[in-house]
Amino acid sequence: MRRLSYLTAAAVMLSATTCLAAGELHIYNWGDYVSPAMLEKFSKEFDVKVTVDSYDSNETMLSKIRAGGSGYDVAMPSDYTVKIMVDEGMLAKAEPASMPNFKNLRPDMVDVYWDEGRHYSIPWMHGLTAFAVDTAIYKGDIDTYAILFDPPPELQGRINMLDDMNSVMHAAERYLGFPRCTGDKAQLKQISDLLNKAKPHWRTFSYDGQSLMTSGDVDASMMWNGNAYRARLERPTMKFAYPKEGIEGFMDNVVVLKDAPNLENAKLFLNFMMDPENAGMNSDYNKYDNGVAGSDKFMPADFAGAPEIKRPDGVAPEFVKPCPAEVVEIYNKIWTNLRK
Amino acid sequence: MAEIKDMQRLDDARRRLLTLPAVLFILAFAALPLLVVLAYSFMKPATYGGVEWQLSADAYVGFLFQKDIFDDSLTFSSEYLLIFARTFLFGIATTVVCLLIGFPTAYYMATRPPQTRNWWVLLITIPFWSNLLVRTIAVMFIIRDEGLINTVLLSLGVVDQPVTMIFTDFAILLGLFYSFLPFMILPVYASLEKLDFRLVEAGYDLYASRFQVLTRIIIPLTWPGIATGSLLVFIPSFGAYVTPLLLGGGRHLMIGDLIALQFGSSRNWPLGSAFSMILMAFVMLALFFQIRKNAGGVSHG
Numbered sequence: 001m002r003r004l005s006y007l008t009a010a011a012v013m014l015s016a017t018t019c020l021a022a023g024e025l026h027i028y029n030w031g032d033y034v035s036p037a038m039l040e041k042f043s044k045e046f047d048v049k050v051t052v053d054s055y056d057s058n059e060t061m062l063s064k065i066r067a068g069g070s071g072y073d074v075a076m077p078s079d080y081t082v083k084i085m086v087d088e089g090m091l092a093k094a095e096p097a098s099m100p101n102f103k104n105l106r107p108d109m110v111d112v113y114w115d116e117g118r119h120y121s122i123p124w125m126h127g128l129t130a131f132a133v134d135t136a137i138y139k140g141d142i143d144t145y146a147i148l149f150d151p152p153p154e155l156q157g158r159i160n161m162l163d164d165m166n167s168v169m170h171a172a173e174r175y176l177g178f179p180r181c182t183g184d185k186a187q188l189k190q191i192s193d194l195l196n197k198a199k200p201h202w203r204t205f206s207y208d209g210q211s212l213m214t215s216g217d218v219d220a221s222m223m224w225n226g227n228a229y230r231a232r233l234e235r236p237t238m239k240f241a242y243p244k245e246g247i248e249g250f251m252d253n254v255v256v257l258k259d260a261p262n263l264e265n266a267k268l269f270l271n272f273m274m275d276p277e278n279a280g281m282n283s284d285y286n287k288y289d290n291g292v293a294g295s296d297k298f299m300p301a302d303f304a305g306a307p308e309i310k311r312p313d314g315v316a317p318e319f320v321k322p323c324p325a326e327v328v329e330i331y332n333k334i335w336t337n338l339r340k
Numbered sequence: 341m342a343e344i345k346d347m348q349r350l351d352d353a354r355r356r357l358l359t360l361p362a363v364l365f366i367l368a369f370a371a372l373p374l375l376v377v378l379a380y381s382f383m384k385p386a387t388y389g390g391v392e393w394q395l396s397a398d399a400y401v402g403f404l405f406q407k408d409i410f411d412d413s414l415t416f417s418s419e420y421l422l423i424f425a426r427t428f429l430f431g432i433a434t435t436v437v438c439l440l441i442g443f444p445t446a447y448y449m450a451t452r453p454p455q456t457r458n459w460w461v462l463l464i465t466i467p468f469w470s471n472l473l474v475r476t477i478a479v480m481f482i483i484r485d486e487g488l489i490n491t492v493l494l495s496l497g498v499v500d501q502p503v504t505m506i507f508t509d510f511a512i513l514l515g516l517f518y519s520f521l522p523f524m525i526l527p528v529y530a531s532l533e534k535l536d537f538r539l540v541e542a543g544y545d546l547y548a549s550r551f552q553v554l555t556r557i558i559i560p561l562t563w564p565g566i567a568t569g570s571l572l573v574f575i576p577s578f579g580a581y582v583t584p585l586l587l588g589g590g591r592h593l594m595i596g597d598l599i600a601l602q603f604g605s606s607r608n609w610p611l612g613s614a615f616s617m618i619l620m621a622f623v624m625l626a627l628f629f630q631i632r633k634n635a636g637g638v639s640h641g
Contacts, residue, residue, distance in 0.1 A: 059389055059604060084388045163590050165605040204507055204589030216486045217506065325387050325607070332606040333406060333419075339593045340419045 025265040027052045028061060028072040030252070033125070035285030042272050048265050065090055065257060073260040074269055076124045076252045080322045083114040085255065091120045094256040094267055101274035109291035112251070113321055121253035122270050123291030125226075125283070128317055129167050129248040132213065132228040133220040136237035145175035145243050147220060149198045156201040160212045160221035163205040165335045167222070167248060168195070170320055174245040181323035183330075192334045199338060213238060224250075226288040229308040240308040242315050249317025251291070374620075381613035389607045399614035420598070420615070427595045428622070430509075431578035434516040435524075438573045439566065441517075442524035446565075447558075449525075450532035457533070464522050464529075472519060476586050479515050480506060483587075507589030515583040523572035531565025532558075567630050575623050595619055 025042075027034070031054040043050050053072070055061040058081040064070055065085070077085055085091050096102055097110075097118050105123070115121045133142045138154040149172060151159060161168055170180055172194055178187045206212060209221035214234040223231070228240040254273055256266040272278055279290040280298025289309055296304035303309060311317075323331065381399050383391040406417035449460040467475060482488045483505040490502040505511055535558065543553040559566070581596030590597070595615065602612030 057604065062389065165601070199591075202591070204591065206585075206590055215484060217484055322388070325385065328605075328607060332601070332608065335601075335606075336419050336423070336593065336598070339591065340422045 023048050023265075024262050025050045025074070025269055026072045026262070027269075028064075028070065028075040029054055030076060031056060033076065033252075033286060035282045038278055038281040038285070041278065041281070042269065045272070046265070046268055048268070068259070070257070070259075071261060072257055073262045073266040074254055074256055076254055077121075079112070079114050079251050079253070079319055081114075082121050082253050082255060083322075086115065086120055090258055092256040092258050092260055092263060092266075093119055094270055095119055096122045096270050096274070099267070099271040099274065101271050104274050104276055104279075104292050104294065106291050106293045108316075109251075113319060115253070121255045122274055124252040124254045124273070125286050125288040126249065126251045126291055127288045128225040128311070129162070129222070129250060130225070130241050130243055131220060131222040132209070132231065132238050132240045134213070134235065134237050135239045137219040142239060142241045143244050144241075145171055145245050147241065147243075148222065149175050149194055151198070151201045151220070155220045157203055158219040159202045160204045160206055160209050160218040160223075161202050162209065162222040163207050165331055166320070166323070169331050169335070170248055171222070174243070177245070180318070180320045181327045183324070183327050188330055188334065192337065195334065195338050205339065224288075225308040226286065229287050229303070229306050232306075232308065242312055247315060247317050249319050251319065377613045377616055381610055381617050383610050385608045385610050387607070389603070389609060391609050396610070399608075399610040402611055403614060403618060423593050423598050424595060424618070424622075426592065427578060430512060430516065430580075430584070430594070431574045433513055434520060434577040435570050435574045437513065437517050438521050438524040439570060442521055442569065443528055443566070446525050446529035446532050449529050450535070451537075461526070461529070464525050467518075467522060473582055475519065476515055476583050479511075479518060480586060483511060483514070506587065507591065509588070511587040512584045515587040516577045516580055519580070519583055520573045520577055523576070524569040527569040527572065528562060528565040531562040535561050567633060571626060571630055574626060578623065579619060 025048050027050060029052055033054070034052060039050050039052070042048065055064070058078050061075055061077060062081065062084065065072070065075065066088075082091075102118070102122075105118070109123050109126075110118050112118075131148060133147060133155070135142070137158070138147075138152055140152060147155065148159060148161065169191065172191045173180055173182060173187075176187070176190060176194065178184070178191070182188060182191075203218050204212060209218075209223035210227040210231045212218045213221050213223075213231045216235075225240055228238065232238045232240075254270055256263065256270065260266050273282070274292055276292050276294040277298045279292035280295035283290045283295060284299045284303060287303070287309075296310075322328075380391050382395055382397060384394045384396045384398065386392050401414070403420050404416060405414045407414060445464075449457060449464075452460060480487070484490070485502040485504070485506065487506070489505070490499075493499045493503065505514075539557055539561070540553055543557050548556065579596055580594065581600065584592075584594040585597055588594075593601070599612045599615045599619075602608045602615065606612075
């Protein structure tokens with residue numbers, strides 16, 4: 001009898017824990033980067049308790065996942081980071097392509113270099129890296145990188161550059177018509193000269209272009225389109241540029257981690273995120289586009305149609321692969337020399 | 341007799357056990373990570389951050405020399421050294437300014453009646469009640485082009501163009517000074533408080549000028565406090581990261597930014613680790629001089 005009760009107790013405990021486990025999802029995401037209302041909806045729909053922890057860079061996230069035993073189910077790595085995670089075997093092959101909502105993905109979001117055919121990841125948020133200019137200060141054409149590297153007198157000394165080596169180097173490469181991650185020494189020299197010549201016109205190097213623009217500390221700033229949208233609400237004369245030399249895209253993705261304790265819930269979440277309504281809710285909160293067709297119907301019209309978000313026809317953002325180590329080494333030299 | 345000695349030894353050993361938790365904690369969370377950093381600095385960078393387990397002194401060679409990007413020969417490169425030198429100068433300047441302002445403040449505090457002194461100490465520590473980042477951003481709001489100072493100056497008609505203060509070396513120095521001033525005041529105050537002011541009176545009685553009293557009596561007697569305060573200001577300002585980045589606008593890298601860059605987009609952990617070790621060596625050197633000086637003071641005292 002006693003033995004039986006032990007067994008029952010054990011069984012009850014066991015089922016309780018599995019029950020509990022079945023009802024959880026642990027998300028590891030960038031800080032303040034998910035719509036709470038949408039999470040609530042997911043939580044209600046599937047009776048799943050969702051927890052969210054945050055990181056501040058892909059590198060932080062990678063080192064925590066590498067260490068193992070993180071207990072997280074899904075994470076939101078950026079484009080190149082997905083590739084690293086796939087290569088290092090950190091991800092579960094969740095096969096989103098076989099999920100019912102996969103048909104909603106925009107065709108240009110499927111065959112991406114970091115996950116050809118989408119076996120591991122789905123889009124989370126998708127943005128553009130360019131720059132914004134206050135058109136009350138400078139009235140000329142802003143759709144060229146000359147704004148940054150050869151600025152008109154009105155903007156000289158009033159420009160913020162992203163404190164991001166790769167984005168600045170790639171922008172310079174586009175302006176000079178060189179390929180990305182160029183290994184050509186003569187071209188690198190030209191880039192270095194260009195940056196050093198332009199530097200006196202730059203006031204700051206900062207990620208926080210949004211508050212530098214809204215506070216009036218600068219009149220032009222390299223920035224991401226979502227931040228440009230938010231900044232424009234406070235500084236209405238601001239305009240986001242679509243430089244004719246090409247524009248950089250970035251994408252954060254949802255992936256399922258290899259040792260995810262709640263694999264099934266993670267897959268549910270992936271499918272949930274490819275529903276236009278949910279993706280739209282999330283976009284409206286984060287102020288970035290997503291990769292799900294039809295999601296704009298679920299966003300407020302003034303956001304979905306904003307010039308920062310609804311890009312002009314013919315603009316195809318370029319996703320740049322990480323450069324080879326020897327190129328990064330020279331980048332680093334040029335960058336350090338620029339800011340010594 | 342021997343028994344008593346044995347007892348004493350046993351007692352000592354037991355007491356030493358009391359320090360065990362602290363020692364273990366320091367070993368686990370300070371010494372071990374430092375060893376990891378040291379080890380990393382002698383390895384090769386892996387492609388996507390992290391290190392390859394191959395012994396290499398490249399990181400240290402790279403501090404002073406660079407492979408010419410055109411013909412692969414090693415040439416002297418001053419960039420990193422320049423960044424270290426600039427950060428060092430900022431550290432020295434911050435220490436000097438903190439001393440010039442902190443010493444009189446501490447002197448004033450120490451000469452108040454004993455029951456009010458604690459209130460002054462409390463006032464000095466108030467800035468620590470909020471986070472360094474918050475305080476730095478507050479400074480930004482005050483000195484930016486459309487900030488408090490410029491708004492007031494413009495509306496009073498003192499200037500017709502905003503005075504550029506933010507994103508300059510002045511702003512960095514102001515931020516560092518503001519952040520670390522209490523670290524100077526408190527130790528100097530502690531030694532001034534212990535100063536026997538009858539010695540000062542004796543000095544005056546013997547016809548010493550005010551300047552002589554300061555340089556011959558007060559400063560020598562409070563030297564330990566001044567030295568400690570200077571170190572406490574110099575060390576953190578040398579390694580400061582957030583303040584220069586926010587207030588300086590990032591046009592010039594500081595050591596802290598340089599190290600962060602290596603662990604971020606440069607993906608060169610060994611180089612970042614080597615910079616950290618070099619930075620630590622500088623700090624150890626400063627500490628070493630401080631200890632030597634103090635030891636000297638005692639033997640002459």
